[in-house]
Amino acid sequence: FTVNFTMTNLLHTSALENPTSKQSMATKKSVKYLLDRVLKNTSISPAHTGCTVVVLRAAKKGDGTAMDAVCTYRDNATTSEFNRIKVYRELSKMTAGYTELGPYTLDAASFYVSG
Numbered sequence: 001f002t003v004n005f006t007m008t009n010l011l012h013t014s015a016l017e018n019p020t021s022k023q024s025m026a027t028k029k030s031v032k033y034l035l036d037r038v039l040k041n042t043s044i045s046p047a048h049t050g051c052t053v054v055v056l057r058a059a060k061k062g063d064g065t066a067m068d069a070v071c072t073y074r075d076n077a078t079t080s081e082f083n084r085i086k087v088y089r090e091l092s093k094m095t096a097g098y099t100e101l102g103p104y105t106l107d108a109a110s111f112y113v114s115g
Helices: 022-039 084-094
Strands: 002-007 048-058 065-073 112-114
Touching: 022 048, 022 065, 022 084, 084 112
Parallel strands: none
Antiparallel strands: 002 065, 002 112, 048 065
């Protein structure tokens, strides 16, 4: 499944778009850690295997940085079927209504989970 949101307090720079820059790699690592930590506290936790931040890009509105992550989970008989709505609601509770993720301030209207 994918998770997308905009970090309004992370000024977008060209370095963030360069996947080999130190700033891009550090930001992706930070966001990955925070997403994985939050998802470990959701109903998908037993099956969650990790997230990868695929891209950092300029936000459509303002100076923030948008990001797209792909998160994976094991799909087997012992885990329940992935429920995008349930995970979305659980993430709302753990991000103060889609507005906070660690040091990042999020645009709640940009937060999206697909599945």
